[in-house]
Amino acid sequence: MDLRSLSCKSCIVVIFLLLLVNDVRAYIPTKRFNVEAFGAVGNGRTDSSKAFLYAFTRACQFNGYSILLVPKGTFLVGPVVFKGPCRGPIDFQLRGIMRAPAGAVGMDHWISFRYIDRLMIYGGGILDGRGETAWHYNDCSRNSNCQSLPVSLRLDFVTNSVVRGITSLNSKNFHMNIMGCTNLRMERLHIIAPAESPNTDGVHLGYSEHIRISDSIIATGDDCISLGPGSKNIEVLGVTCGPGHGISIGSLGKYQNELDVSGIKVRNCVLDGTDNGLRIKTWATSLKSKVHDITFEDVIMNNVYNPIFIDQQYCPGGNCDNSVSSSVQIQDVMFRRIRGTSKSQAAVNLRCSRLYPCKNIKLADINLSYKGPANTTCLNVQASAWGLQKPDLGACI
Template identity: 55%
Template sequence: MENKMVVFFFLFHLLPLLLSIAGAHRNPIPATFNVLSYGALPNRITDNTKSFLRAWNDACDRAGGGRVLVPKGTYMLGSVVFVGPCNGPVKFVIEGSLEASSYPSKFFIDHWIAFKYVDRLTVGGGGYLLGHGGAAWHYNDCATNRRCRPLPVTMRFDFVTNSKISHIRSINSKNAHFNLFACYNVNMSNIRISAPSDSPNTDGIHIGSSSKIKIENTIISTGDDCISILSGSRDIMVTRVHCGPGHGFSIGSLGGSHNEENVTGIVIQNSTLFGTQNGLRIKTWAPSLPSLASDIMFDDIIMVNVNNPIFIDQQYCPQPPCNWQAQSNVQIRNVTFRKVRGTSSSQIAVKIKCSKHVPCKGINLVNINLVYRGPEGRVSSSCMNVQGKSYGLQLPSGCL
């Protein structure tokens, strides 16, 4: 009987305790590296770049990873690159506000805050990124000057893998708000992006040469594309994103560079656009080098007063001089627009302008319901050099 009592005590008291201790060793609470402990001062004057870098380096170097904490307050921060690889997962927790420089001597670089070569990175905390774009936008002359100097992207992720970015607010970036390059398996959620509708080149989220990227539950109001997806992008999922003002959801522009990788496996769904310059757009240069954009799905999209709601543009030319006889060599195929509905601010609500050299193939319009109430007449559609089909309700009608 006594032996049974010992066994009973072990099973119900000691065993759970031992298991919890073992679990704690497998999943240790990451050590916290508070930037205040490294000399950071939230006084909006002190340049805290070195303090942030020291905190990052200690968290990154620690076996098992660490947690960089930016407490509440406003911290001036210069251009900085947080570099891996690290010895474990790192959390970068921004509870306060990071403030960029408004001095022109600090502008001409391609990043403000960058993370490079990091695996299992988490960026979040509910804080703010204050880009002070208004001090820099008038320097943006790239539309007319091929030798224009770069302005900093607010937050870059280069060669970042298996990571999460969430609960961050970016305000008035000097260039794009977020840029993902050569990233894999990154989830962005609950992001808030804000810049005026006339702020130049302030793309919300810019994606290139990346795969398995998910963007969800995000609000983007900016002066350029809310989300732009460039060459080399594969398996991109965008869901429950609100865009407006801005230039809409854009794939491209494609075909402007040598050896461009294909774009494939793009899904944009369950999202809304409000008062944007474009809606769902695929754009390629003409003339252009060969590449491919395929297996693209736009599904369950609500539009309110959107110009060019559905737009495939294979003669993209944002600035004159434009050669309207030139043709794109980017093949666009297997693209579906499904359950797209709302109001158009342009009479031509569906515009599919494909290349004579490589006509679009497999374009599907499924249950399209776009209303135009302007002075130019009934809503209409326009299609050129396209092979495809339409199914279900079609307003406007007569395109495919």
């Protein structure tokens, strides 16, 4: 048999199989579940929690592709837990507004999705956390036994999923908390809370991997994005942050058996008027773990305090033992093409552990201006620098 003929026949078989797969996908059973059909009322006053839960239960049990629709209107909901596993992929199409109950509700979540594979949350709608009714209850800065306020959106053990094109407004605590998740894309998000709102981190991640946060605007009262223990292979791309506390890794080292943080890439972001820029923070008195394989590149700073900041004496309450040095090892960190303006004289501030000095910190093409002469602070760090060095990085090398 002619080899070219055999090759041609093989191509035809492959094309046929691809067409067959696409055809099968097109005929997966699909069903829409409108929350109003289950008793939800979009008047902003009627508690629709039971209707949402019933609609989700039916959608989750459907043996096919289900779409849970939240139509235009304002729906008072929560706290609610949407728990899988589900029989098929599920879309949560948020077109209207979901409004949280007023005040502190005594739970760690408002809306929670758990143990779901192939979840898609989208639709251009709004999660209104009504944080203004609860922020005055937040006394954690002065009370170690304080009760945490609810996170607006929790994703726990969610896999192969997407959160796209929604707005989170005025969360009582974190806007979004991602825990134990794998293969998650978060894109075109709009996250808003006043600069003075306490603990309103935009997106917090922990014990999750292969997560991408992209093309989003985050303006909050705390970290725009914070990466906690166990964050692995995380990409932050095209995020505009401010006001807020910048993009942070940490805080780390507070609890026993924390997993390492690695494979973090922050690229093409803008930080505007934030209290910190690109920050790695570990508790002054900390337990052992490691931060490594970190890249920050192509980031613009507009009037930012501490644009480049490693803080291994993090102690927000001010009651730490400064004689003890951090046990978190930071190594293999690249800062490349970081440019803009600093609001603090110390544009580059690397304060590493005496016990475990930072290793292999690289700074390339740094261009940060201050209204006067900017400076650099480096303690217990092994670093190298090349390309443009503004401010002068001699103290770090």
